[in-house]
Amino acid sequence: MSSNLRTFCAALGAGKKAVFFQFDWKAQRWNLIVALGAVVGGYIAANFLSVSTAVAISESTISQLNLLGIQDAGKAYMPASLFDMAALSSPKSYFILALGGFFVGFGARYAGGCTSGHAISGLSNFQLPSLIAVIGFFIGGLFVNHFLLPYLL
């Protein structure tokens, strides 16, 4: 899925700045169509296939998030402080979303794949590089989750 981000860059003219984006991005049209389908699928699932979208995370996670100031843990699909429209008027929320997104995009291309490319397809095909990448995902994620997020949220 993350190759679509590279396609976005190429379509926006990034090929003028770096050879990495000099490829026939129109040949990636199929992947963009899959991504568009994922948008529509999200709309269908949220609006027509769900009675409640609250995510039933564990009690201990809920109390922990409450302590970090996230009061809607266990009651919503996403924390309102980051993903409600109102979050767009908070510089802090902007910063968290942008920081996270930047690393996801940078890391996915550096590692040559994301959760779908390495953790699912790569490991399904018993690729050692994918195992190394997934170990990297978890070392990075665990570090941030335990040592950075408590100060960031």
Add this chain to the structure above:
Amino acid sequence: MRSIVYFSIGILFGITMFKSEVASWFRIYEMFQFKSFHMYGVIGSALSCGAIITFFLKKLKVKSILDGKEIVIEDKARGWKRYLLGGLFFGFGWAISGACPGPMFTSLGAGFSPILVVIAAATLGTFCYGLIQKHLPH
């Protein structure tokens, strides 16, 4: 015809990402806290199905219904630096934004508009990788 197949796969993928709750920031947070089996169950079952399907695709030399050619899955390039270092960066972002590149699109469709900031920043991150690629260890 082909576009309809791809679009349908995308819709199915999107519904699965939303309903399995892997597009939820809360589930990603919980996963990194090891407080629930949920995410490991979803990834584990996807992986089990994937491994079985990949095995038979290769074993039976299955041909694509789209172009009639045999489906070939290329091996990943050898090495470890780019995978470990890139993976670390990806993990940082995954834990902060609670979104990986597939579910980002699902969340957009589900109406969480601020995810656009994540998608834009991820595109910028991809662009920055392209700019400094030559200077990074791979």
